[in-house]
Amino acid sequence: xxxxxxxxxxxxxxxxxIISRSVFLGILSLAIVxxxxxxxxxxxxxxxxxGAFAAPGTPWDxxxxxxxxxxDQKILGEPDFKVKxxxxxxxxxxxxxxxxxxxxxxxxxxxxxxxxxxxIPELSVLLSPYVFDSVEELDYVxxxxxxxxxxxxFAEKGLxxxxxxxxGWLHMYGKKPLLLPxxxxxxxxxxxxxxxxxxxxxxxKGDMLQMPFHDLIPALQTGLVEGGETNxxxxxxxxxxxxxxxxxxxxxxxxxxxxxxxxxWYDSLSPQSQQRVYNAFPSSDGxxxxxxxxxxxxxxxxxxxxxxxxxxxxxxxxxxxxxxxKNNHQEIIRKxxxxxxxxxxxxxxxxxxxRDMISARRxxxx
Numbered sequence: 001x002x003x004x005x006x007x008x009x010x011x012x013x014x015x016x017x018i019i020s021r022s023v024f025l026g027i028l029s030l031a032i033v034x035x036x037x038x039x040x041x042x043x044x045x046x047x048x049x050x051g052a053f054a055a056p057g058t059p060w061d062x063x064x065x066x067x068x069x070x071x072d073q074k075i076l077g078e079p080d081f082k083v084k085x086x087x088x089x090x091x092x093x094x095x096x097x098x099x100x101x102x103x104x105x106x107x108x109x110x111x112x113x114x115x116x117x118x119x120i121p122e123l124s125v126l127l128s129p130y131v132f133d134s135v136e137e138l139d140y141v142x143x144x145x146x147x148x149x150x151x152x153x154f155a156e157k158g159l160x161x162x163x164x165x166x167x168g169w170l171h172m173y174g175k176k177p178l179l180l181p182x183x184x185x186x187x188x189x190x191x192x193x194x195x196x197x198x199x200x201x202x203x204x205k206g207d208m209l210q211m212p213f214h215d216l217i218p219a220l221q222t223g224l225v226e227g228g229e230t231n232x233x234x235x236x237x238x239x240x241x242x243x244x245x246x247x248x249x250x251x252x253x254x255x256x257x258x259x260x261x262x263x264x265w266y267d268s269l270s271p272q273s274q275q276r277v278y279n280a281f282p283s284s285d286g287x288x289x290x291x292x293x294x295x296x297x298x299x300x301x302x303x304x305x306x307x308x309x310x311x312x313x314x315x316x317x318x319x320x321x322x323x324x325x326k327n328n329h330q331e332i333i334r335k336x337x338x339x340x341x342x343x344x345x346x347x348x349x350x351x352x353x354x355r356d357m358i359s360a361r362r363x364x365x366x
Contacts, residue, residue, distance in 0.1 A: 174227025
């Protein structure tokens with residue numbers, strides 16, 4: 001049986017209608033918001049394919065895994081990323097990988113100066129022999145002077161220079177010890193694509209063969225080449241030490257790595273997504289610390305490895321190496337042309353600022 005409440009009149013009924021309408025509008029609003037979030041969740045993820053060469057277990061490998069992990073995190077209201085790592089050289093040599101990033105076939109990559117200079121020749125200036133006395137000096141110049149100079153050059157090529165990372169000091173290796181510059185004369189030496197690498201081998205009067213890194217081990221095994229220049233980490237972990245047992249610590253140049261993105265792809269992202277991508281890879285200082293720590297540990301291991309001989313240069317030997325390569329920067333600048341000399345002068349100016357700063361600090365404590 002239905003009982004009508006006598007207190008229910010026109011005013012009460014109207015109130016009920018207002019409340020009902022408010023509840024309805026609230027539910028409708030929640031439904032719209034839910035649909036909007038659902039639409040966000042169903043958006044296609046941003047595809048990002050990385051091309052690089054990072055041997056398993058190296059700091060470069062760890063950094064790329066960190067990069068992927070950071071972008072795999074889901075953030076409410078922002079699109080997801082779908083990251084594919086081709087970091088074992090699957091995308092080809094560095095010049096090929098760089099070209100594919102420019103064409104947006106790949107979106108991200110890591111490079112050495114030697115590899116990237118095929119597209120940005122001016123990078124070779126940074127490999128001018130015996131410019132820097134320490135990694136601290138190098139880091140200061142690269143971060144405070146060279147980054148601003150090179151970012152526009154990368155942009156002209158359809159690339160975004162994200163940050164400098166780390167490769168390491170370059171040394172000479174061979175099937176025999178190249179203790180003196182004249183020991184390299186007529187010796188079959190592998191060259192990178194950079195003008196700097198070619199200038200070094202030409203100054204040493206070596207028999208130069210240019211080839212990508214992934215062809216190096218077979219070339220050493222067959223005797224096509226007998227030596228070259230590389231850093232401690234790559235010498236240790238890629239098998240070079242098994243084929244060329246003498247490593248001479250010449251410290252003749254410092255190969256700085258770099259992280260690069262496709263400008264077309266990067267510019268298509270929202271500011272929030274750009275920031276996520278930019279921050280996903282470890283900082284320059286973090287990347288450097290990892291490689292330098294590993295390089296130091298590997299060098300200690302190489303020194304006690306029975307089938308490898310690590311040669312430290314005496315002061316007299318080092319003086320001969322510096323003398324043999326002292327004019328290399330001029331040859332590099334001549335071959336590159338353009339604004340290569342301006343970049344070299346800016347590098348020297350940055351170095352002077354650093355050295356003056358260190359001298360002033362020392363004077364404070366004296």
